[in-house]
Structure formats: structure tokens, C-alpha cells
Amino acid sequence: MTKRVVISGYKAHELGIFNDQHPGIAIIKKALTDQLLTLLEQGLEWVIVSGQLGVETWAIECVWDLQEEYPHLQYAVITPFLDQQANWNETxxxxxxxxxxxxxxxxxLTNKPYEAPWxxxxxxxxxxxxxxxxxxxxxxxxxxxxxxxKQMAAQLAETTDYELLSVTADDLQLIAEDLQREQWE
Known part of the structure; x- marks a missing residue:
């Protein structure tokens, strides 16, 4: 039973997304919501992120939407260091x-500002x-x-019952095509 799931993925700039109006965001959020709904049926209680911009922030926006129907769904933000947002723009x-x-x-986790990749x-x-x-x-x-x-999770999944779930470019392409079809109907 999957009670606690970590959600992560690309940072927005790694996807070439530099504003909130980018059409790719809706596709990623639909993919995340679909996965979260499946996990909720399997007993999901907690979503865990590290708070980085991109997939993780969009995942939390999905959680906010789902909390209306699933008020028991909670989320945690576990940052690697203090003030990770210090160099981000105001928005x-x-x-x-x-x-x-x-x-x-x-x-x-480290209770101090950024020091090193460790x-x-x-x-x-x-x-x-x-x-x-x-x-x-x-x-x-x-x-x-x-x-x-992903490498760390894959190693863990080899020796335990840890689950590695993914949303790939192909998954996103199918969702984009579905959304496009819906607009034409």
C-alpha cells in the first residue's frame, strides 16, 4: 500500500518553461493528477516534495485541487537546506x-544554507x-x-518493495493529444 509518495521531476527551466502560462504545465499537471487519483485509491495519505520549482510545485498545486475532494490528503515540504528560494524572483x-x-x-534537513551538493x-x-x-x-x-x-530509487526498488512510478515524455504526449481532441469536440 502506497501511503507516502515522493513527487519530483524536472525543474521548470530544464523543460524550457519560463512562465506560468506555458501550455506544457497543464499537461504535466493532468498527468500528475491522474497518477495521484490512482494512488489515492490505493491509500495515499502523504505527498512529499523538496520544494523545487517545476514538477514539484505543480504537484502541490494538484494536491491543493484534490484536497477539496480528498481532505485527508496531506503534503510535506522537506528542503535540502535553508532559504533555497533566496535567489528566485519575487513571483x-x-x-x-x-x-x-x-x-x-x-x-x-541540514538546517543551514546551501553549502555543497552533498x-x-x-x-x-x-x-x-x-x-x-x-x-x-x-x-x-x-x-x-x-x-x-531516479538512480537511488531504482537501487532501492531492486532490494525492497519500494515503488518507482514515472511519467515519461510518451505519457505526456498521449495526454497532450487527448486534451487536444477534447478541445475539438
Missing amino acids: KQELYEQIIAMADYTVS QFVEKNKFLLRNSDALLLVYDEENEGSPKFL
Whole structure:
């Protein structure tokens, strides 16, 4: 039973998404919502993110929408270090602050500002240790920051009942085509 799922994936800029009006966001959010609905049927209680911009923030927006129908659904933001939003623009900082303020649980793992990449490694280990599954928006053809988390989750899944769920470019393409068809009907 999947009670706690980590959701991660590309950062917005890795997908070439630089504003909230990008049509790709709706496609990614539909894919995430579909996955979350399936997981909710299987007993999902917690969504866990590290608060990075992109897939993780869109996932929380999906959680907000789903909480109307599934009020028991909670989310945690577990950041690798303090003030990860310090260099973001004002709009992105505001969204981040809202995500943090509405979270059911928040913590910064290292309790200090960014020092080195080891903080990301420790965050990944912690997230995997404290969840039942990873839902990753990732495509093997287009490497990016999620590959390290995926590698760790794949190793864990080999030796335990940890679940590695993914949304691939093909999945997104099918959703885009469905959404396009719906617009023409």
C-alpha cells in the first residue's frame, strides 16, 4: 500500500518553461493528477516534495485541487537546506512561501544554507527512506537533475518493495493529444 509518495521531476527551466502560462504545465499537471487519483485509491495519505520549482510545485498545486475532494490528503515540504528560494524572483518566492505556509509538515534537513551538493544527496536519501514510492516526471532520453534521485530509487526498488512510478515524455504526449481532441469536440 502506497501511503507516502515522493513527487519530483524536472525543474521548470530544464523543460524550457519560463512562465506560468506555458501550455506544457497543464499537461504535466493532468498527468500528475491522474497518477495521484490512482494512488489515492490505493491509500495515499502523504505527498512529499523538496520544494523545487517545476514538477514539484505543480504537484502541490494538484494536491491543493484534490484536497477539496480528498481532505485527508496531506503534503510535506522537506528542503535540502535553508532559504533555497533566496535567489528566485519575487513571483516564484511568493508561490514557494504559499506552498510552505499551507504544508502539513515542513523541515529543512541540514538546517543551514546551501553549502555543497552533498545536501542534495542527503535529501534524496531521506526522502526515499521516508516514503513508499517515488513518482517521477522524467524521460531517459533527456537527462536532467532528477536522474540522481531516479538512480537511488531504482537501487532501492531492486532490494525492497519500494515503488518507482514515472511519467515519461510518451505519457505526456498521449495526454497532450487527448486534451487536444477534447478541445475539438
